[in-house]
Amino acid sequence: MSTMIPFHRVNVLTGIKSARLIEDAAEYANLIQKAKRPLLVLGPLLSEWSFDGKLLIEYALEIAKIANIPICATDIVKGKMVQLGTKPDSVYDAVEIVNHLKDPDWKGVKKEGNHDLVIFFGIRSDLEEQCLSVLKHFAFNHLKTMTLDKYYFPHANYSLPNFRKDEQWKAFLEDLISELKKGG
Amino acid sequence: MSTMIPFHRVNVLTGIKSARLIEDAAEYANLIQKAKRPLLVLGPLLSEWSFDGKLLIEYALEIAKIANIPICATDIVKGKMVQLGTKPDSVYDAVEIVNHLKDPDWKGVKKEGNHDLVIFFGIRSDLEEQCLSVLKHFAFNHLKTMTLDKYYFPHANYSLPNFRKDEQWKAFLEDLISELKKGG
Amino acid sequence: MAEVKAITRKQEEVRQLIKAEIPWEPVGPTPMPEIPDLRSWDMRLLKTYKPWYAPFCDLCCLCTYGKCDLTQGRRGACGLDIATQQARIILLACLMGCSAHAGHAGHILEFLIEKHGPDKKIDMGTFIELEAPNIRTVTGLKPETLGDLKTVIEYVYKEITHLLDSTHFGQEGSYLDYESKALHASMLDHVGMEVADIAQIVGFDFPTSVADTPMIDMGWEAVDKSKPVILLVGHNPATSCTLIDYLRENNLYDKVEVAGICCTALETTRYSDRAKIVGPLSRQLFFIRSGIADVIMTDEQCIRTDMPIEADKVSSRVIACLDKVMYGLEDATDWDMEEIVKQMVEDKKHFAILDPEKAAEVAAQVALKISPRRKKEWISEEEAKELAGKCTQCDMCERVCPNLLGLGKAMKDISEGNFDEPQKLFNKCIGCGKCDQECPQHIPILRVMQVVASKETWRIRAGRGAIMDTEIRNVGAPLTLGTIPGVLAFVGCSNFPDIDDVADMVYEFAKRKYIVVLTGCAAIVAGMKKFQDGKTVYELFPPDFDAGGVVNVGSCVSNAHITGAAIKIANIFAALPLRANYEVMADYVLNRVGACGVAWGAMSQKAASIGTGCNRLGIPVVLGPHSSKYRRLYLSRKEEDDWRVMDARKREIVDTGEPSPEHIAYVCETKEKAMVMIPKLCIRKNDTPQGRSIKLNHYISLYKKYMGGGLPEDLHLFVRRDADIPLVYKKEVRVHLKEIGWQPKEPVGLPTFIGTYPTKVPLEAVIH
Amino acid sequence: MAEVKAITRKQEEVRQLIKAEIPWEPVGPTPMPEIPDLRSWDMRLLKTYKPWYAPFCDLCCLCTYGKCDLTQGRRGACGLDIATQQARIILLACLMGCSAHAGHAGHILEFLIEKHGPDKKIDMGTFIELEAPNIRTVTGLKPETLGDLKTVIEYVYKEITHLLDSTHFGQEGSYLDYESKALHASMLDHVGMEVADIAQIVGFDFPTSVADTPMIDMGWEAVDKSKPVILLVGHNPATSCTLIDYLRENNLYDKVEVAGICCTALETTRYSDRAKIVGPLSRQLFFIRSGIADVIMTDEQCIRTDMPIEADKVSSRVIACLDKVMYGLEDATDWDMEEIVKQMVEDKKHFAILDPEKAAEVAAQVALKISPRRKKEWISEEEAKELAGKCTQCDMCERVCPNLLGLGKAMKDISEGNFDEPQKLFNKCIGCGKCDQECPQHIPILRVMQVVASKETWRIRAGRGAIMDTEIRNVGAPLTLGTIPGVLAFVGCSNFPDIDDVADMVYEFAKRKYIVVLTGCAAIVAGMKKFQDGKTVYELFPPDFDAGGVVNVGSCVSNAHITGAAIKIANIFAALPLRANYEVMADYVLNRVGACGVAWGAMSQKAASIGTGCNRLGIPVVLGPHSSKYRRLYLSRKEEDDWRVMDARKREIVDTGEPSPEHIAYVCETKEKAMVMIPKLCIRKNDTPQGRSIKLNHYISLYKKYMGGGLPEDLHLFVRRDADIPLVYKKEVRVHLKEIGWQPKEPVGLPTFIGTYPTKVPLEAVIH
Numbered sequence A, B: 001m002s003t004m005i006p007f008h009r010v011n012v013l014t015g016i017k018s019a020r021l022i023e024d025a026a027e028y029a030n031l032i033q034k035a036k037r038p039l040l041v042l043g044p045l046l047s048e049w050s051f052d053g054k055l056l057i058e059y060a061l062e063i064a065k066i067a068n069i070p071i072c073a074t075d076i077v078k079g080k081m082v083q084l085g086t087k088p089d090s091v092y093d094a095v096e097i098v099n100h101l102k103d104p105d106w107k108g109v110k111k112e113g114n115h116d117l118v119i120f121f122g123i124r125s126d127l128e129e130q131c132l133s134v135l136k137h138f139a140f141n142h143l144k145t146m147t148l149d150k151y152y153f154p155h156a157n158y159s160l161p162n163f164r165k166d167e168q169w170k171a172f173l174e175d176l177i178s179e180l181k182k183g184g
Numbered sequence C, D: 001m002a003e004v005k006a007i008t009r010k011q012e013e014v015r016q017l018i019k020a021e022i023p024w025e026p027v028g029p030t031p032m033p034e035i036p037d038l039r040s041w042d043m044r045l046l047k048t049y050k051p052w053y054a055p056f057c058d059l060c061c062l063c064t065y066g067k068c069d070l071t072q073g074r075r076g077a078c079g080l081d082i083a084t085q086q087a088r089i090i091l092l093a094c095l096m097g098c099s100a101h102a103g104h105a106g107h108i109l110e111f112l113i114e115k116h117g118p119d120k121k122i123d124m125g126t127f128i129e130l131e132a133p134n135i136r137t138v139t140g141l142k143p144e145t146l147g148d149l150k151t152v153i154e155y156v157y158k159e160i161t162h163l164l165d166s167t168h169f170g171q172e173g174s175y176l177d178y179e180s181k182a183l184h185a186s187m188l189d190h191v192g193m194e195v196a197d198i199a200q201i202v203g204f205d206f207p208t209s210v211a212d213t214p215m216i217d218m219g220w221e222a223v224d225k226s227k228p229v230i231l232l233v234g235h236n237p238a239t240s241c242t243l244i245d246y247l248r249e250n251n252l253y254d255k256v257e258v259a260g261i262c263c264t265a266l267e268t269t270r271y272s273d274r275a276k277i278v279g280p281l282s283r284q285l286f287f288i289r290s291g292i293a294d295v296i297m298t299d300e301q302c303i304r305t306d307m308p309i310e311a312d313k314v315s316s317r318v319i320a321c322l323d324k325v326m327y328g329l330e331d332a333t334d335w336d337m338e339e340i341v342k343q344m345v346e347d348k349k350h351f352a353i354l355d356p357e358k359a360a361e362v363a364a365q366v367a368l369k370i371s372p373r374r375k376k377e378w379i380s381e382e383e384a385k386e387l388a389g390k391c392t393q394c395d396m397c398e399r400v401c402p403n404l405l406g407l408g409k410a411m412k413d414i415s416e417g418n419f420d421e422p423q424k425l426f427n428k429c430i431g432c433g434k435c436d437q438e439c440p441q442h443i444p445i446l447r448v449m450q451v452v453a454s455k456e457t458w459r460i461r462a463g464r465g466a467i468m469d470t471e472i473r474n475v476g477a478p479l480t481l482g483t484i485p486g487v488l489a490f491v492g493c494s495n496f497p498d499i500d501d502v503a504d505m506v507y508e509f510a511k512r513k514y515i516v517v518l519t520g521c522a523a524i525v526a527g528m529k530k531f532q533d534g535k536t537v538y539e540l541f542p543p544d545f546d547a548g549g550v551v552n553v554g555s556c557v558s559n560a561h562i563t564g565a566a567i568k569i570a571n572i573f574a575a576l577p578l579r580a581n582y583e584v585m586a587d588y589v590l591n592r593v594g595a596c597g598v599a600w601g602a603m604s605q606k607a608a609s610i611g612t613g614c615n616r617l618g619i620p621v622v623l624g625p626h627s628s629k630y631r632r633l634y635l636s637r638k639e640e641d642d643w644r645v646m647d648a649r650k651r652e653i654v655d656t657g658e659p660s661p662e663h664i665a666y667v668c669e670t671k672e673k674a675m676v677m678i679p680k681l682c683i684r685k686n687d688t689p690q691g692r693s694i695k696l697n698h699y700i701s702l703y704k705k706y707m708g709g710g711l712p713e714d715l716h717l718f719v720r721r722d723a724d725i726p727l728v729y730k731k732e733v734r735v736h737l738k739e740i741g742w743q744p745k746e747p748v749g750l751p752t753f754i755g756t757y758p759t760k761v762p763l764e765a766v767i768h
């Protein structure tokens, strides 16, 4: 049993249980497809980050579309989505959505029941790690968490490694998309 | 950069820097032989632990003899050594010896200068881990630490893994001894 | 400790302490309350605003049974679970904050009683009769002298001890009770702050009963490097005021520059408008490393703990003036003056000098002597470029940066002479120096950043202390009716995403005619940005506690005047008795006063207790992203939760379904989102249709501005009747409401929690 | 806060508080000392006994800049380094401990003043005139009434606030200053404990001025399960004494069993010798899970934080009697008695009842009603075997056990009906329940262990409170001369390697004619082992404070009587004035009183402050292995350090080269090694040749016994002249000394630190 040091040191795990580190897009795709009611939680950094001009929010929306995952737009993400001509399934801030997710009886954003896999993407890493902590400690019985950000998040159930280069991250996201396409 | 969870959970690392995990006796032997002034710090558990009748203190003494490492007998170890017809090079408790080792100008047990590699063996794991913490934080500039106990010690520089079975540990110690013999 | 007897000795003693016989108001139910006395109010609050815990550590390490793993429902060796451990840490934090202010209050009180005697009258000026709303409300005592304040602070000492007691191994086992204790500690924090600032105003003649206090020069460039410079760092004005007296009396004030960082700067400028404010906490290390300060005088709180080490790097001299922070320095308090000066000048030594007068004289003498020999230059462009050029883009700085900033790009730009981007990054830097420390190339990053650090100077209005009763009378009605959309308090530290954020928010809301009050580092940074005609918000907006006013209340301890203002509204405007009547005041503020705190860079334990103290009084607080590391928020779930209140007029419980205020301790990730949340948190159930439509107008327009059009998802929850809909959005909103099948509901005449939970307070008590 | 003026208002105020005009002794230099006042003593102490830090965490997580990595010389965002952070945590721990006792003292004082009035005289009995050595020494006040004690505790509240203040972000930057503050907090802890226990002795008529207090029955088997059982858990006797009064007044005492765990047990047996002591903290969960208690009354400190949850498992009922610990329970203090009883009996509810009289009556009523219906059986052998059989030897229990114990082997043995080894293991178990919680097979391990748990009962002597002045007069000379080899204080919690350890050590040293005093859980476990004729140490040895006596002083707060006894030796025997004269008392104790504390299972923050308080007074403390997790020790390095002292007779500084005492806060791994270290730490420089030879005799013989023959490596450092060598070892020692070229040195007539560091205390002050 071992744990990886997160890129941003303020997020260093002080505990025993840490995220399973996954580098294989197929494995990620598989976990996502196995989930009954996944949820994609998007943060404002997605409209700041880009790979040669293409904003990461576009990757996020693509993933949501292919895998048919409802979106929770945190912070001001909804605005960006509207610009891009789409609408989120729900609008809650990061701290609000985890507050709902904590509750096993919550109806979920689709009113079909609480989610069993929550995928975080694009929230500033210290806040995202804290939100993952909430779910790790208070939702461990009913859901799993996953991250798509560039770095390792100890409090998640499944996390990417600390990618040294954007290219690696980009490659992973593109693989993930094609894997999901296959799967879908 | 990643870190292993110690067997005894009270010793879980809460930090970033943790011991290099080494399973290869040759590598250990090499590190020991490379050291200019190693020191072997022995604890009272060595006269409680045994592999089919052979006390672990006998392994410790053998290692000291072959690699010609001075011994610091902590707690009541000296008594046991006397029984076994030998004498330690120094007698200090665990907290005392690390208190000396902290000081780069200390003369060492041989009065030849402070030690550059300190090998811990047979101290109860919570106390041993705390003593390793002292050296990790206050002696990192002038010495390295190593453990020979069955489990992983995060605060050491070099540590064995958490051996599931005594046999694995026994095998390692025996390999180490033969490696040291070669080397010597 | 609440034994219940007919009338116990203890109750008698309390009545004596608070001079119960003086009938300025009837003594309410909870004079000098102890842990259990306001617990039922806390439990009611926590029923709607449940603690939200984000454990920052999975373990507990507080006793030698540990470390204990508290994940997945595990309990520690003492039986503790993770939620209770978080609440315990929160209580500890609030106690550290409360004791910091209480210690400050106790010390300054001692200092001023030494000066003026215990019978020195408390006079807050013509327009302030209700001099101590927190003290009166919590304790039931109307303090008339400095000596009375001592009685109050001793009560705080006692409560702190009992509360700290409960954090010991094997004590409290419920997170709710730890929260109740944290709320108690934090309420007491506002009492301690009020004691401190009243004492300072009375004892140092700080401005009071006046709005247009002097304008102060701010920024390092405002400091005349050519003169000897004495830098004051911390929170306690005993030293700084004594220094200024000394300079004045010895005609040295023209020869010596006095500058301050953090709250001591704010305090000092309340004493002398010639003193300069360098900046907030986040500029402390940066400025110290510039070497501009000849002598650094430290007192307490928010001082670099490595001050002597940093000072040595630039051969500044340090004088530690308070026993809280002595840095292991020799205590020269009893030494001969010449000897101290000699050793500081010649041997470059630092000392602890706990006698302010001696410290002041030494500081001046040393500064005058060493200043001519010290060089104080910013880095040259050439040097900066060269140093920046050593960067290998290794990313180590980003790994350790608490604000998650990478310097690599900036170093590249600087080495190529492009300063615009690095300038932007510097605005995000909170000045901790960790990058410097970690850089494998040993690039002195903070020094390099000097080349991009703004050389501007700004104007800030000196802190004015308490809000005037007269002002309260004017705004009471429009506020509670909602025609003034809200009172916003920007407070706390400088651990925020960007140093411009606070100024931008203040500008936005002042323009929208909110009342904006500020304290501490927030008050400082609000003045560090120029808008039209190069004016800061302090120059652009009136200094009045009124619609569109921007009010610098003062330092951290002045936060008591913000909770005080809320209490004044209940007491002066709504004419509800406040004496030992905390529960009624809090219920009124929560349900009827559209106030919201914003602690955008909250970092310290004091900020934790200040915010939690606001929460107990019913004031919601919006926090910046870092504050998720405080581990606890208070959130509701608007769709699920119970929004019933008692309508005190009709004497019946009404299910409003209206989440107002929705949360009382909340974290936003960006200032844009904060600007959408803030107006919502100003909504109250007692808004008139006109008031509500104004509030919704701001909510909707800010939503459209930052959330890319459309209408807020939860808008329907806040529209009671058609009249609530703002004119400009009538059509759009009506259509939307129709779509989702909205039904109108009766507004509540007089909303209150009283009657919805077990309490000794009768319903009559909230009716005026 | 130490302004230096001719005579300040503040000094005047202090003189009033301590009634300086009453001339029972001249007022010394430090009445009611504040942070800086004893700092120079601390710095002197810390020069020889340097803080040794074993960081338990590499990080700091105390503010929202964090977490900060403090390894390898890194500083946090505030400038803090790892050593300073450790010292800060230590200060926090000592403050938690100090406030726990001060809170206890404040509450019990309030309770007793309510009962007896503030003018209730303090009378400690015929043989105790020096009633409050700690209070008199620290504050300068000679307390004559309960009201005087209030003055004292309010001073403690104030200091706690200022000390806690200094732990805030951006405060103290020196680990030495944090240690000085921790020493201050811990000295105050002994003041608070003294206030508490004097109040209890006076207010509850606890035994005083008597040695042979009654013998008490101990062990769960001593509790008559057939009767209704009320279990008291915690530290505060207000509840328990009230309960016993109620039972007596209503003739229920024959019908109801009253038993206690931890210090409340010790307090209760000081009030009624019919009450039973179940055991120490480490047996709390085990006993609760047996279900034997019908009603559990909790007060404060060292109570399972999950008490209501554990109680539910066996349908015991809980009454939380103090506001420190309310478990989120409904506060029924003001409820109608019948209603409470009804809900507790029928709905199995737990309540908080903060009125001791009501709590007592409810407890009795409920216990009487439910006891008949509850079954209270130990597990059967069959069931135990069956459950134990489910063990898969997975080792999970060992991973989580704070005492590093694996249950696998024990489960195997039990399943096979072999109970001897498991019995030994149970003696090592500290009863936390983590194994239970972790076991994948869901084996109720603590329940299974019932089958091997000793069903013996033991006899312990009731706590007797303060040591008598008369006893001090008798032992003063032999102790300071060394002919009584030392005073050993076994104190603190039950987080030790084995429950037999303390009894074994007490037995060894009592036989050797040391004076042995005990408090708290240590006092309890010392009685839980039988030696010859099935007698416990309390039955085998006299109860006198004299050579070979074994004295149960009482609960945790009775620790003040141990430091008090040391002070009494300096004051009564050596005739040194103590009033506001702490530095002189501490210097005397450190250099001339052969006392040593042993906190073998120290776990709590209270234990940290108790021990650190002993250290400031010059009493060394030996700790068990777990205590390395306190993070800090005070160690010297005998070969390297400076062992010069002033010989007050000759008025010259002498280099003794003698490390006595060698360490003042020390961790041993095994009790065997502790028994070698303890006699060494009793050596003092002023031992007479005869005294020294006696002390060395024990040191050598215990060394030979446990270190396998030979002579101690450092023996030569403690032999001044041939006369110091114990007769039995003359030859061997002489040979050895010759070998290593030992040279005789002059003994020091009157050793003192005064004169070796900057202090206001004149050398005359230590000469009697």
Ligand code: SF4
Residues within 6 Å of the ligand: C060, C061, C062, C063, C064, C065, C066, C067, C068, C075, C076, C077, C078, C079, C080, C169, C170
């Ligand atoms: S206080 Fe409780 S949870 Fe924390 S370390 Fe101690 S036993 Fe474990």
Ligand code: SF4
Residues within 6 Å of the ligand: C397, C400, C401, C402, C403, C404, C405, C407, C428, C429, C430, C431, C432, C433, C434, C435, C436, C445
């Ligand atoms: S000084 Fe600024 S850039 Fe450097 S680590 Fe601190 S916050 Fe980040």
Ligand code: SF4
Residues within 6 Å of the ligand: C390, C391, C392, C393, C394, C395, C396, C397, C398, C407, C408, C411, C435, C438, C439, C440, C441, C442, C443, C445
């Ligand atoms: S740590 Fe230094 S070298 Fe590395 S990226 Fe940052 S500034 Fe450049």
Ligand code: SF4
Residues within 6 Å of the ligand: A014, B014, C056, C057, C058, C059, C060, C061, C067, D056, D057, D058, D059, D060, D061
């Ligand atoms: S991170 Fe904080 S709580 Fe966790 S182990 Fe470290 S110091 Fe303790």
Ligand code: SF4
Residues within 6 Å of the ligand: D060, D061, D062, D063, D064, D065, D066, D067, D068, D075, D076, D077, D078, D079, D080, D169, D170
């Ligand atoms: S207190 Fe200092 S070291 Fe601790 S987390 Fe805050 S900044 Fe870092």
Ligand code: SF4
Residues within 6 Å of the ligand: D397, D400, D401, D402, D403, D404, D405, D407, D428, D429, D430, D431, D432, D433, D434, D435, D436, D445
């Ligand atoms: S109950 Fe005993 S055996 Fe079980 S984990 Fe705790 S100490 Fe270890």
Ligand code: SF4
Residues within 6 Å of the ligand: D390, D391, D392, D393, D394, D395, D396, D397, D398, D407, D408, D411, D438, D439, D440, D441, D442, D443, D445
């Ligand atoms: S955890 Fe349970 S099953 Fe595993 S070894 Fe311990 S007792 Fe046996």
Ligand code: SF4
Residues within 6 Å of the ligand: D262, D263, D280, D281, D301, D302, D491, D492, D493, D494, D519, D520, D521, D522, D556, D603, D604, D606, D607
């Ligand atoms: S000795 Fe320790 S464990 Fe026992 S009651 Fe006192 S503080 Fe608690």
